[in-house]
Amino acid sequence: MNNSSTSFGGETPSPLFPRPLSHLTGAQRRVLSAAQLREHGVSAARAAARCGPGGPWQQFLPGVFLLHQGPPTSDERLRAALLYAELRPAPGSADGDVPAQPTDRPAGARHSRDTAMITGLAALTLHGFSSAPALTALDHVDVLLPRTRRLRSTGCVRIVRAHALPAAEQVTGLPVAPVARALADAVAGLTDPAAVRRLLTEAVRCGHCEPACAVRELTQARLLSRPHVVDAVDSLLAAGRAVAEGRLYEMVRTHGLPEPLWNVDLRLPGGPHLGGIDAYWPDHAVAVELDPRAPRHGRTPEDEVEWSECARKREHLERLGITVVHLTPRKLRDSPELQATVVRTALLASADREPPARVIVLPR
Known part of the structure; x- marks a missing residue:
């Protein structure tokens, strides 16, 4: 019996030589797109049947399946969001329609400059911000896409668009927006002045990014018209100066x-x-x-x-x-x-x- 039949509980493989699941590990084995399922011999009809009442799977997002029942782990949620962001509209569908043609690239793979990436609060958490919420506490995952992509936000995925995507950084095997960009996307969705101030101050004091980089991203996002952001930037610049002075003291004494x-x-x-x-x-x-x-x-x-x-x-x-x-x-x-x-x-x-x-x- 071929590996895909065994792994999918007796599914009959397609005649197109499906790939075995042995190359997948961890969340990759538990979160797959429809295209990836087809690679392993599981048709759309079979997948839908397994997601029916009493079935072992669930459709978590359009075109994205969890191969288990119950809530996803934080890592599965992030991978599912990235897999959804890689979906392409079905031929003949209108812009913004729920896409029906997933790509076969695994979430987190390195590829072209249009790579979808995690941004906002989820990205800051992955970058190690102590002032960012835990992944389990987030209602949604922000995913950064090129402005030309017309994918809709749905479920736990909120689409954020950019004229030009930054180079993604790999964190825990996932493509994540650089700190300055993720910071701007997080601040854009926050109205609590204290939360904004904590994030901006930590970004500089803990060496996640330079003040100039953070201010540049906030400016490009047109966030400096918001009074609570302007006040937080004052704290950021003060923190940045304190960090720079500390480096100057250390340089003098170390050398x-x-x-x-x-x-x-x-x-x-x-x-x-x-x-x-x-x-x-x-x-x-x-x-x-x-x-x-x-x-x-x-x-x-x-x-x-x-x-x-x-x-x-x-x-x-x-x-x-x-x-x-x-x-x-x-x-x-x-x-x-x-x-x-x-x-x-x-x-x-x-x-x-x-x-x-x-x-x-x-x-x-």
Whole structure:
């Protein structure tokens, strides 16, 4: 007897040499699309019969079957959602009709750039967010698809569309949206300010993504018109700055740089305020300024004004003989040794420069 007959309780295989189930494991053996069932010799009529009253299976979503009774596990639910998202409309059906032609690609397989992927709160849970609900507590699973796909939301699956899909990340063997995109999709469906703030803050404090990436996705999703999201972004940027400052402290101490004066204001004697600096070596006239470059609303006129003022401050300090080293949070995260070398080079070069103008250093 062939393996497919045994695995499906005596089903008569089709004459097209059905594949055995031995290559499937875990949830793959328990969640299959109609196309995958046909590969194993089970016709649509046979599948429907096994889902009838008292039958051993159930149709969980259109074109997607659970090969057992009772509720699905969290992993089965995610795989079923992805299998549904891979369905294609039957020939001659209208856009948006429930599709009838599943593909035969297993959920989680790597393929083209139109790969359906888990996004939203479910994706954040898979990425390890402690502030995201458990998968069992979610009413629905968000699945990201290209805007050209007209698949409808149904059951526990909520379809989210994008003009261009990001590259999916593989988490527990499933395609999952990158954190910044999943975060924006999750925030889009939340109205609780505290929940939004917790997610955005954790994203940055726990190193899941950089503030600039999160803000860019929120901007593209047009979520910064919502007051509770704007308030949460304030917390995100504050958390991002705290993380960046922590990386700067660690860089200085790990790579043996002289201890600077931290978070100081510079002022000319009897003259104007020159601005705040994150780290300053007065004996070398070298300053380090963190440059997060995360405009909250894109390049608005207000952003342009703020950036112009920062540029003028830096130019002024340079004219006074103070070397300003600009470091970004991403560079501090990805290449701290290289950034330490940049700062060390500036400190060593101070001996060859003209003496700087005298400035007053005040705590900030």
